[in-house]
Amino acid sequence: MKKFTRITFIFFVLIAVTYFFLPQYVQKALIHLTPSIDDYKIFNNRTIKADVAEPWGIHKDYNSYNISNEDRAQMEALEPIAYLVIQNGKILYEEYWDGYSETSLSNSFSAAKSVVSLLIGIALDEGHIKSLDQKVMDFIPEYNTPKNSVLSIRDVLTMSSGLNWDESYSSPFSLTTEAYYGSDLPRLITSLVVVEEPGKKFNYLSSNTEVLAMVVQAATGKSISDYASEKIWTKIGSEHDALWNLDSKDGMEKAYCCFNTNARDFARFGQLILNDGSWNSKQIVSEKYIKEATSPAKWLLGEDNKPLSYYGYQYWIINYNGQQLPYMRGILGQYIIPIKDKNAVIVRLGHKRSTEYINHHPSDVYHYLDIAEKILKP
DSSP states (O other), rough: OHHHHHHHHHHHHHHHHHHHHOOOOHHHHHOOSOOOOTGGGGGGEEOOOOSSOOEEEEOOTTTOOOOOHHHHHHTTTTTTEEEEEEEETEEEEEEEEEEOOOOEEEEOOOGHHHHHHHHHHHHHHHHHHSSSSSGGGGGGGGGGTTGGGGGGHHHHTTTTBOOOOOOOOOOTTSSHHHHHHOOOOOHHHOOOOOOOOTTOOOOOOHHHHHHHHHHHHHHHOOOHHHHHHHIIIITTOSSSSSEESSSSSSSBOOTTTEEEHHHHHHHHHHHHHHHEEETEEESOHHHHHHHHTSSTTSSBBBBSSOOOOSSSSEEEEEEEETEEEEEEEETTTEEEEEGGGGGGEEEESSSSSOOOOOOOEEEEHHOOOHHHHHEEEE
């Protein structure tokens, strides 16, 4: 018994010593294990301030539709926290789960990439960026190297940068894990090198969006949270302040993810796309940029070595019933989907998404669209 106790003690001492010498971001990853929609509670945040609220109207048929038992079972298997359908500027259907409500904050994860795209469009409209073909090195001096100097803003917008980033979500030692739990995103991003010719092939890398955020910051002299507040959040009637997770206190936004708000305010991004970039007859983002951002970057090769048909400028594009629908997407099933011909926006938030893919899209996206088709009025 004494020998067993001694061995057990030594074992735990070794674990403790090993843990002590691990990088801090690995320690955090081991503590928290997997990202959560409530991670704004464990990170430093910067506030995206709202201004004059414009609450959504309530449709006369609000929540009159009863989701079938079959649809509900399929929906609830992936642990939703919110499902919202807005049509003609009015809430037609909404439901919340797991103690969340219409005011609860949750993490957008990679749906935030589309927000950064909008900020690039605004910076372009305002002349802070000359063109999308301007080189990244004009804004990030560390990229003025033989390999990185060729990289353009358009390359990173379309996920065709060729940077040597490790988009791994399972390893506690990956660059993606270090970006999420680490404390110095600019150092991580400026250490990257172009290893494949940019502008040729789509390769989804979260680092690309962080590069874009650093471009916006350098171009405007403002944090992306402050720029988003000034140029979008205060202009589209948001009812609540939002939060963007930071890498450290007063640090850099985790721009590739981690925009936190509620379902009703997330829907405003979808409505902005429906409105071709305008809100209350005021152009927030130019219509030209919106059209480009939400159209496939067909000059690139996709993962199947065919012309890219499912991604634009940080927007996914799904073919549904003959419609090309741009949408925002996060890793745990965060979806904001505008449906042009119905003047509608769908928002789904939750803890999980399907692991099955259909034409490069998680299969549950089709299910949420199918349910919305049943709810939406002609």
